[in-house]
Amino acid sequence: MNQLTIISGKGGTGKTSITAAFAYLAENAVLADCDVDAADLHLILNPAVKKTMGFHGLSIASIDKEKCIDCKKCYESCKFDAIDKDITFNKDACEGCGVCKYVCPEEAISMVDRDSGFAYISETRFGPMSHARLNTAEEASGKLVTVVRNNAKDIAEEKKKNLIIIDGPPGIGCPVISAITGVDLVLIITEPTLSAIHDLERILGVANHFNIPAVVGINKYTINKDNSRKIEQYCKEQGIDVVGKIPYNVVMTEAMVKGKSVIEFSDGDLANRITDMWSKVKRRLFG
Amino acid sequence: MIISIASGKGGTGKTTIATNLALSIGEVQVIDCDVEEPNANIFFNAEIKEREDVTVEIPEIDKEKCNYCGKCSEFCAYNALAVVPSNVLVFPELCHSCGGCAIVCPQNAITWMRKPVGKIEHGVTNGVDFYQGLLNVGEIQAIPVIKELKKKVVKEGNVIIDAPPGTSCPVIESINGSEYCILVTEPTPFGLHDLKLAIDVVRHLYIPFGVIINRDGVGDKKVEMFCQTEKIPILLKIPHSEEIANLYSIGIPFVKKLPEWHERFTELFKQIQEEGGT
Secondary structure (H helix, E strand, C coil): CEEEEEECCCCCCCHHHHHHHHHHHCCCEEEEECCCCCCCHHHHHCCEEEEEEEEECCCEEEECCCCCCCCCHHHHHCCCCCECCCCCECCCCCCCCCHHHHHCCCCCEEEECCEEEEEEEEEECCEEEEEEEECCCCCCHHHHHHHHHHHHHHHHHHCCCCEEEEECCCCCCHHHHHHHCCCCEEEEEECCCHHHHHHHHHHHHHHHHCCCCEEEEECCHHHCHHHHHHHHHHHHHHCCCEEEECCCCCHHHHHHHCCCCHHHHCCCHHHHHHHHHHHHHHHHHHC | CEEEEECECCCCCHHHHHHHHHHHHCCEEEEECCCCCCCHHHHHCCCEEEEEEEEEEEEEECCCCCCCCCHHHHHCCCCCEEEECCEEEECHHHCCCCCHHHHHCCCCCEEEEEEEEEEEEEEEECCEEEEEEEECCCCCCCHHHHHHHHCCCCCCCCEEEECCCECCHHHHHHHCCCCEEEEEECCCHHHHHHHHHHHHHHHHCCCCEEEEEEEECECCCHHHHHHHHCCCCEEEEEECCHHHHHHHHCCCCHHHCCHHHHHHHHHHHHHHHHHHCC
């Protein structure tokens, strides 16, 4: 089974639109939305949820005020400023380490599960999908990404699918690393802006750091053709394949508005170029 | 006044708003808290005059004292320590620096060493006192870098915080303590969906907020309709324009070329000051 993650460094370059198009083009894939912070793939794939699982991230401290003797040991020991001097807890700041519970002489503190969100297994018109919803202001999105990926793997094994297509989060930190570790290929979607080029360099650094093969796709390349050439040149120097260049086209947004993948929506140039990009990616994955 | 710029969805124009607003009002501190992918300085071009490392504490095991009892790894909520018969393995990137392992160690065999995870950079340009954080490539935890960065905020003055995308811990850490939050979105289904998530976050933190619609004219009208129904102020609409997109692509803040926007951002700032009650 192969795994492909679509990432970008910079947000808003078109990861999800391209993932949705690949979902249409791939014949035997499981789809996984690992942008658990701001998941959007379901807006195109319109999944019918088959199974919902509660997700508990890091645990959280809970204090029994009846037992508390106000010794302030927990306040003094907490490295996350999650406990005030008057021993009130700040839920958002708690990282669930358990130090307060350990130092409390009165056993007034317990660590409890926090309801951090939900993981879903669904069916879509393009095949099975694993996705999730992180509750507002919850931590541990990296952990939830791992849950989504494990669910996707289970489905792939069960249904004999040979590919998992993962829609990744923006950035280069915890959830991104969780979304790319151990995958067979990352496709980095960039755009010809200085910001995106800067972010491309950083995300390529991450892929290299974890020894994950990477290819690049340039979206909206017509916005600035000079910058597009710079990206191609840069990729050439780095030995990275550019698997496709997609022009700016309002069709991309129109398809999104209709809840369709670009290829379902239009059979024009844009669809052809994405189809061509997909065949190059497929060749890299399956030889 | 501390104003943060956030979005839920990435790539909606947070940095565009942060930089153009800053250049329009002048004499302002700008803190780029998108430490994973900081881009504001592409538009400011501030010469970086100062750099400091951000470090976190990670455990160091004194192998002379350690008796491999395994209490540290048993306690660690993050699986950052593993004890095997004659060794203790530390996985620094998993460590949250809670200090628990040292507290539970019966042999006092654990001390702390500092490990760099990122940098803070400072420069001044065009009346902007600019700070940015950079998470080192390969590091997981953005929070310690954002925490250090936020210590640079001078509350008495005007401060603009450019937040990372998303809705989880790095966003909370960045915008917490702001007196107003501008949520930047685009008029598309993805934009609307993620705007709603971002609104949950700012409401959770009790921060007054308003919305800027960027690339107005593409997509549909549902963001606008949603804001009207929910009585959320639409602070500004920036039209979808090839000229603005092109200026962005080459790192030029569009207020520099389109002076009418200079005025609009100045007005916007006044409006926020009034709404924010300062």
